[in-house]
Amino acid sequence: MLSKPQWIENLSQQYSSFSLINFDVIKDNIADIDEAENANYIIHMASIASPSFYRQFPLETMEANTTGLKKIIEFYKDKPIKGLLMFSTSEIYGDPTPENIPTSEEYRGNVASIGPRACYDEAKRFAETLCYNYANAYNMPITLVRPFNNYGPGMSIYDKRVPADFAQAVIHKRAIEILSDGRPTRTFCYIADAIAGYLLALTYGKFDVFNIGYDGNEHSIIELAKQYVTIAKSCFNYDIEIKFEQPTDKEYLTDNPNRRCPIIRKARERLAYQPEITLEVGLEKYLTFLIEA
Template structure:
């Protein structure tokens, strides 16, 4: 494989951030990860491939339906590691029991879900089904097996539009969320997925933990993803203007992928039911400030010639929750 120095440095950072006790929990384990071809899957897969021997991992079972995930880098990764078994698999309808070695899995990472608003509005039912029926099928399969950890990827979107006094948002905030609207398929599916996690822990004592990501960014994000970092990056690559479909004042924080993956792994290995926000509190950056970062560095590195352009989206529901 061609070495990516940023990725290599990030993976070493993640490994270093795990405690000796956390590393020990990977020894002699088999890991199953759904949605392995997505943005987060890119780092999980590379991390496990890179450090499988150091951590004593026996096998990584990687599942992906390739609706939005990519396959080229996965094929390359599989060919470089005898620890990885890749299967084209739809968590909504396919039988996990038919996957060789699934019954012996110790750690489960359920990351199969569309996360880009553009795409989950195109595939709303698939988004709902992956987080509810796909989640339920996995829980039903592993409830009677002695797994050590089950990580469900929820989302910061379950908080909806928090009132100002709840920003930064604590994990016990119940949310201000619309159950009907263009984004509801994602937000409400994640909320219901969390309810399933809670029920299976309470009723069967399953070691389920929940991660709520806040705006991760970094290598591995598809430039056609349509989320803000990817959208701006693609505009710079294509030497197009950066289009902002608001007044540029909305703010958010951005958590770099290596910090986020470190948090997700710690959540996976937590051993008991809990919920964790994975992100950073500061700095809070406006969309306009974020675009200016791409403008300045794009010009310096790529000779970018575009500018910031404020437009009204042709989509009447673009800013609707």
């Protein structure tokens, strides 16, 4: 499972102040990392996020989000850190009821505790509770973010989530395959907008939880596929077809949310978060990056 994008490798080669360490957040000792005690900001992102992959490693996924997170918080609970950012997920909402879409941070969720996606969803829910109680007990500046469908440069075309699958089809000049009826809807947040939100949350300095995503129009999976086809033709002169196929994985669609769209009012008001990049612009940027890389 260990892999590093080339751009991260390049950073470690170009900047002496940047160091990259392979670390098992479940088993390894944080104190063994040079300068760990002097950290000002800590970001916990140590979990597989793609369902196709985390379902292959359910126990490791749960451990990274619970045991691994607890080790980090324990290490820093008495240290004068400025911020600890824990990446939760919009998956903690499960499949929201229609009256709760768009979805605010106050929605408690409609989540399956048993099933192929539960190892990720329920581990993240427990992680939020863990952060909440440590923040209260030790006055720690822990902030939680719930990402909504990020995409863009840095997302591997082998990620196996929809934006990456469709991008891979364009790059390889083959048909886009939709493994559902194409009707589930999502909003999609370009990575530059998402990172701006995460950095604002990291420096917030106190406990809170924020939806981070794009709150514009929802797009169905078939609409998303058509966007890829249009951009492939207009920007790269590729003719790409769309096909409906049956997934070979029988649990591919089990507990898959039908809709996902955030309310980001709290992030706008408290973080001054302002996502701006539309899906059309973001997809063109993503595909251009991949083709020119």
